[in-house]
Amino acid sequence: MRVAILLLLAAALFTSCRTAPPTPPNSIRAYAGPDGLVVFESPTARFEAAPTGAIAAALDQSGHSTPVDAGPLPDQVTVDGAQVTFSAQPESVRVYDVAGGKAAEVRTLSADGRLECRRVFELYAAFPGMLMSTASFVNHSAAPLALQTAVTNAHRVPAADTWSFLGASEKWGQDDVVHLQPGLKRANRVGASLADGNGGGLPVAAFWTRHGGLAIGHLDQRPLTLSMPLEVGASGDARVSLDYAPNVTLRNAESYSTPRQFTLAYSGDYYDALRAYSNALRHDGWTPAKPPDEAYSPTWCGWGYLANVTPSQMLGIIPKLKQYHIHWATLDDRWFDAYGDWNPRPDTFPGNKLRDMVAQYHQNGIKVQLWWLPLGAELHGPKDDSHAYVDSNVARTHPDWLVLDPQGKPALMTRELATLCPALPEVQQYYKQLTTRFIRDWDFDGHKLDNIFSVPPCYNPKHHHRSPQDSVNAMADVYKIIWETSRALKPDSVTQTCPCGTPPNIAWLPYLDQAVTADPVGSIQVRRRIKMYKALLGDSAPVYGDHVELTELEQRKDREIDFGRDFASTVGLGGVVGTKFVWPQTDALYSDVVLTREKDRQWQHWFEIYGSKMLSRGEFRNLYLTGFDSPEGYVIEKDGVMNYAFFTPGPHGHFDGNITLRGLAPGRYRLHDYVNGRDLATVDASQPTFPASFDGSLLFEALRQ
Secondary structure, eight states: OHHHHHHHHHHOOOBSSSBOOOOOGGGOEEEEOGGGOEEEEOSSEEEEEOTTSOEEEEEEETTEEEESSSEEEOOEEEETTEEEOBOSSOSEEEEEEETTEEEEEEEEEBTTSSEEEEEEEEEETTEEEEEEEEEEEEEOSSSOEEEEEEEEEEEEEEOTTOEEEEOOOOSTTOOSEEEOOTTOEEOOEESSBOTTSOBOOOSEEEEEOSSOEEEEEEOOSSOOOEEOOEEEOTTSEEEEEEEEOOOEEEOTTOEEEOOOEEEEEESSSHHHHHHHHHHHHHTTTOOOOOOOGGGGSOEEEGGGGGGGOOHHHHHHTHHHHHHHTOOEEEEOTTOBSSTTTOOBOTTTSOTTHHHHHHHHHHHTTOEEEEEEOTTEEOOSSOBOSSSBOOOOHHHHHOGGGBOBOTTSSBOBOGGGOEEBOTTSHHHHHHHHHHHHIIIIISOOOEEEEESOOOOOOOOOGGGOOSSTHHHHHHHHHHHHHHHHHHHHHOTTOEEEEEOTTSOOOTTTTTSOSBEEOOSOSSHHHHHHHHHHHHHHHOTTOOEEEEEGGGGSEEEOSSOEEEOOOOOHHHHTTTOEEEEOOBOSOOOGGGTTTBOOHHHHHHHHHHHHHHHHHOGGGSEEEOOSOTTTSSSEEEEEEETTEEEEEEEOSSTTOEEEEEEEOOSOOSSEEEEEETTTTEEEEEEETTBOEEEEEEESEEEEEEEEO
């Protein structure tokens, strides 16, 4: 397997926005310097790996080396409750060739000689800006050693005028893209479910300025549990690292190894860091699903009617969906009796009402998704805001399926639900049966999987896990089963997975057809998350911009009010548009999302633009730098035409000034505002700057003359 991975890496191409020329393998250099320092050089980057584990990273551009950190920090481990330091003088250093690159092994001993650290560093021509590394800690003493923590890949980052992407899934609505400021502090925990039910995320932390960027993370495809703590001090420097808590006892000659980590020196912003991360995963076998054509169709969601939606409300919307050429409808939360059982509610969907509703949608040429939440099961006691929990039938009938915490109690996941252990074959079979019921028996066309984060570690002794982490790692298996079963029954089915308000979990990310911006808190999160998914899944990946009403919202005492109308943030970035309007409706409960006459005209206009342009099928071009270019800019190339979108920081902001168009091929272009049906200017690619004035957003295409 190791040889195969190296060969794949040797054949890979390092890409940013477009495929770049391959770096010749003989352009990678590595040599041991004074005091065991190993230097790695490529045409784009330079790394200095110290025996202590500290890695200094720099961009190498036109013969000039530009540091992208303010100083690396040594690895730290805690053994038997005390911090262990390693000698700065290595026991041995070996630099050697590997297929497609160079590698080095550095061995050091702790001050008392009981613990050895074996570090391996690798740099490949396929990824000339990414130094890969692992650290293994070996017990050389006769007595057992308790290894509690390991802190690796630690760096100081200059915080002045620096932006960051933080991939942890910790808090609903928290910004993933953050301008570093003194006092900023985040734990950035990824992997297992957290106390509030969130969790999972991407094991990546990226930082960038106008001059270059640094990113760290690991390349394991499992949702390993760790932290990437970030703290910005008053001095202006930020500290970041990869922190593991193995809590293992090592007997003589036994070892603990970190996953394969990376230190990336790059140009650009978080898109470029995530694209490099995605490319490395892909060449290690990670393969996101190829979406069907239906994943690009616009959608309407019944959540506008909230938790007690009825068949008559769902069906009453059909004339408007046909008017707007919306091809998908979603039956959202609370159509069911109990989490885990997933039977239709007898008070709102009695008898065959649910299947009859699906049949009527199909008769009108509209496909239907079903909202649900795998792996969660109700237990009497905890309550969600929509209904009082009962003991679900699945939890009552199969109590041995439950994930237990270290105290032997049911471990709770999101929405305070008990967790069915995904590592059990019986649980996996249960979800295959449920998926078959929804898609084959009820005739739904896909899924809206919502509140999808991670699951807790499992300590149930009846499951005979090798590690409590087995349940966390096996979560991906259940989502793979749901996706594969759906595709087998309906090849054009669409599975959408929503990690509400947070980045996705790397574990289940390959097993979806349509990513979603996941309950954005305003327009800027829509744009930044579409860009994130395009970097991870591909420049033409279908990314649902979520309900357009979420582009502007207000949190009141009783409930959230959603009144956004910013279609531009989805259309201009090549996202898939959607809405949750209600119609016809006079109930004050739905007043913020009711389709008024004025909104009707606006909705009609934007759905026509989406259908005619279909920029979601175009190619995202990352030509503007997040945090630094003003106005905020994006480009979608489709059918040889460059489509530009520019935005003010807020939805009601105003911009007056010059805009420079990037990426144009030589020639003259007419700039056509396709939203308002007007020409803006004519520019030549040799001088592609023109004066612009707009409120909120400006979308246009550059048509060659």
